[in-house]
Amino acid sequence: MTKLSVEKLSKEFPTPAEPLRVLTEVAFSLNSGENLSIVGPSGCGKSTLLHIIGTLDTPTAGTVELDGINPFALVPKELAAFRNEKIGFVFQEHYLLPQLSAIENVLVPCLARGRATSEQVDRAKLLLKNAGLTERENHRPHEMSGGERQRVAVARALILNPVLVLADEPTGNLDQDTAEQIGTLLIQMQKNESAMLICVTHSNELAQRFDNAKRLDHGKLMDSNSTATATGK
Numbered sequence: 001m002t003k004l005s006v007e008k009l010s011k012e013f014p015t016p017a018e019p020l021r022v023l024t025e026v027a028f029s030l031n032s033g034e035n036l037s038i039v040g041p042s043g044c045g046k047s048t049l050l051h052i053i054g055t056l057d058t059p060t061a062g063t064v065e066l067d068g069i070n071p072f073a074l075v076p077k078e079l080a081a082f083r084n085e086k087i088g089f090v091f092q093e094h095y096l097l098p099q100l101s102a103i104e105n106v107l108v109p110c111l112a113r114g115r116a117t118s119e120q121v122d123r124a125k126l127l128l129k130n131a132g133l134t135e136r137e138n139h140r141p142h143e144m145s146g147g148e149r150q151r152v153a154v155a156r157a158l159i160l161n162p163v164l165v166l167a168d169e170p171t172g173n174l175d176q177d178t179a180e181q182i183g184t185l186l187i188q189m190q191k192n193e194s195a196m197l198i199c200v201t202h203s204n205e206l207a208q209r210f211d212n213a214k215r216l217d218h219g220k221l222m223d224s225n226s227t228a229t230a231t232g233k
């Protein structure tokens, strides 16, 4: 079984004065097929945490282990391959390429290894079908609604069968109904694929839909129903 373990993860950013401490000894683990939401107000460190887990940034202290591998011990080329193979990202912005169709956008992660294979094209079609977008396969981003564009971004995150999907405010740019649909799609696709999913958001409504819900409070990760006082802080 694939596992993600995060242990005693801390992050400080240097500033001209004293370092800005954003994360303090964050720890949790997740198994394949499980999902987790992390909620907290703007500026509390959600993106920083997700970027470190996604190997886009490095921790000041602590460890991340994904599928038995410590990504921070890899050389840059290995790390890029590891990230491409194991991790899918969904951001608040869709980051689709405007000149490419929906299906071409879904296939972009395959290009890191050369051309997309015919199996990958079939998989892209299946993912777009599961996202309700069969009729939009050949549409370019400007020919789709915001919700449809984000559905394409979800399909793109899954194209290489990642073991871990990371979503940073995936519904932040959408109206309430569309946001609900994207939340449903993310969870449904993660379960279909038996991937792990971590979603960070300031939306309690979205966060509550996950199997496990935690929150970031002054840099510490807590169960969503506990208070800072109850944990002895």
Ligand SMILES: Nc1ncnc2c1ncn2[C@@H]1O[C@H](COP(=O)(O)OP(=O)(O)O)[C@@H](O)[C@H]1O
Binding pocket: 013, 014, 020, 022, 040, 041, 042, 043, 044, 045, 046, 047, 048, 049
């Ligand atoms: N590269 C950086 N350098 C310095 N400070 C940063 C950097 N990235 C984020 N921060 C600071 O860390 C804190 C947490 O930011 P962020 O993780 O983006 O929060 P959130 O995603 O919860 O809104 C903020 O105070 C932000 O200004």
Ligand SMILES: [Mg+2]
Binding pocket: 046, 047, 048, 168, 169
């Ligand atoms: Mg953020």
